[in-house]
Amino acid sequence: MIAFNATLGRLSRRAAFCAATLAGASAPALADGSLQAKYALSVAGIEVGRATLIVQATDTTFEIAGTGKVSGILRAVSSGKGTAAARGTMEGGKPTPTVFAVNTEADGKVEAVRIGFAGTAVKELEVDPEPKPLPDRIEMTDAHKANVIDPMSGAFVAVPGTGSLLSAAACTKAIPIFDGRQRYDVTLTFLRMEDVKADKGYAGPAVVCRVGYVPVAGHRPTRSTVKYMQANKEMFVWLVPIAGTRLMAPFKVSIATMIGTAVLEATSFETSVREKAVPVSTPKR
Template sequence: MGGRSPWRRIGLGLGCAGMLVLGSTSIHAQGKLDARYEASVAGIQVGKGSWVIDIAEDQYSASASGGSTGLLKAVAGGSGTSASQGRMVNGQFAPVSYTATITSDKKSETIRIQLVGGNIKDTSIEPEPEPTPDRIPVTDAHRHGVVDPMTGSLVRVGGTADPVGPEACKSTASIFDGRMRYDLRLDYKRLETVTAKGYQGPVVVCAIAFRPISGYVPDRPAIKYLIAQRNMEVWLAPIAGTRVLVPYKVLVPTPIGMATLEATQFVSTAAVRTTAKTQ
């Protein structure tokens, strides 16, 4: 879930009801997800990771960790962790903090972001990277109206209809990852049915369009390649007890074959907390 490459950053609401018990009691839908993923390129496993999400009435948290496996680990071992925390405001995600640490055989890097009301309050990279003259500067305007990469992967679907449908793909996430500001636009493609430990059911498949805004070097091949891609997909599955969908599977074509991140475990549980109100 971490990493410098944009496809690694890809790495995407709460229901309420009322009833009468000794006056009135509000019931708040909440949900948790415990997922495990495997990453592969051209059918060869290159990594494994985990993702834990906890969505409550007024706050949420998400954390992920992963590392390279197999041949990739032998030639270029690496691992990463990331975490995001925030509040739920009018059913929407309002991130407060994000931290990501990437460790390789040669070095370790930690990115920290603090947000207030969708705006970047503070950000740091340790150790501080060397300046890159060709990098497009991130302006102050680019630090407003954004979310962190982890929050950007959580898709809340409004309304009362089944959230696993075309509406889930009608969104654009404006993301700042500590170095680069970019947009990920989703468009509906189709519905699929998947099976993994903890979940068997429908997912909605969205096309992904990557548009870098600032903080990137235009001439880098990886950036040019991702901008040109029209076959990237994210498969979104629901977290029980919520109207939130998260990536079950991500597909990104690469010059050496399809890069795939897919859940092998997707265990979500709904929790209902009741708060009694006296009259």
């Protein structure tokens, strides 16, 4: 969630499950879950960016694609746009990425990251431009690139078990993120349930989590922005279910910044499930 909101912030200056019937017998089937969402980003109540998000998830695979661009009054003084995508497999109901890529362009400056995964470890990495080797930057080692997930896949929280998705279980975890330049943990702590409503699509309960940022490597601990985010107690995410899956998606993100509260909120949030009958195989005689 932090990474998704942070990507849009830079632009501003810069997802099933079984259920159907076999002929002649009761048995599980496959269900695809999908999400199409649009978001608006504001800072101190002023719109500065817009984004779109598309998610497709089955019981074995997932694909996520997003775009963002500067909008509102900020277009008069800055330009920016970006794309991000991730795809991979569903392992134990959780997204496990195989590839992640992000490309941004802001005021003539282009940045790109591509990460290839093998399991939960980084096997391929391309970063342009590469981070500068500064004395106060915490060194990134191979150990920091193991047991991680990319920031886009990490924004979708998998709730284990068979109980309700809309419960505190959505918020009790730390998510190990590697974004190509930094390794950090995003922590989620349950706060409350709250109703949300998009202009189009979803209207209903959301799980509200407090978000924490724990830098691990690749960051510069002396920077004021790192210190601020590390100490920030005013970061929250509202999570709602993606139909047909056990994935929770961000409906809203709110982060206090040095220039006002940044809010990323869905204006359209349409999620659906498509069931697919499993063909019956007739035994040979």
